[in-house]
Amino acid sequence: MEAQDDYAEAYESEALRQFVAGEEVDLGWFGEWLAMIRQATAEGRRFTRVRVVSLPLTDYSQFGVFCSQYTNAAGEDIRYLIRDHAAGLPDYDYWLFDSCKLVRMHFGGDRAFLGGEVITDPAVVVRHSYWRDAAWHRAVRRDDFAAK
Template identity: 35%
Template sequence: MRDDPTFLAWCSGTLNLSTHNKTERPWTALMTAVTNRGVVVRRARIVSEPISDYVRFEYDVTPGNVAAGEQVRWLPRRQATDLALPGNDFWLFDETTLLLNHFDGDGNFVDHELITDPRVSEHCAAAFETVWGRSIPHEEYRPA
């Protein structure tokens, strides 16, 4: 979200990325713990190019996520035209548990919704696998 203090520090040039990406942020601590247990965590970001300042910020802090064990890939939106994608950001936890994230028009988090309908989860899983297969690993992606 654009009012995130870390994003604001990045915007002002006061965020030290080398320190930030190595610190134990709550998310990276969680990712380290779950990936150390053998859980695979994959994140695919579909992005419009040229990327916005906020997406550039996400790109710049992603090495911390990757170091914590998260696998991150990027797909330029122009390469997703022929894909049937869910209308919301989501996390798929298993074959039946899906967490939808709802944002307002400015990209601010509004709320989330837990879905356990296997048909919806299967649709989102299939879409994710298609995106994952087409997307570019973080280490290789160079944003436009």
């Protein structure tokens, strides 16, 4: 689950600038990630993600909707949940791996990624799995969200 409206990742900053300026977006930085998703999903792995977003969308969230057309085409299923419908869900980012490992993401005040905290405590993983499922059932498919 991704709960931030903005991220400060150097590797995508030029593409974000291009997107905001209405220019053609160079997605060269994105190729390895897309290839990894294609390979993993071809091997039967599932990639799903819920992005919690505020309205109106930030430039970064609009950029995320744009980029998610490519990740979804590669095999990931990204869905969107408006923040007003996210009551009871955590306000931080985390990833779950095979419902047995949790990685809670940490960011600095400048929105830069500081690292992930690996958590394997079953009670904590189950709680986050519940939140993932609750978010998933409230979220809207990427294509439906983008069409609004």
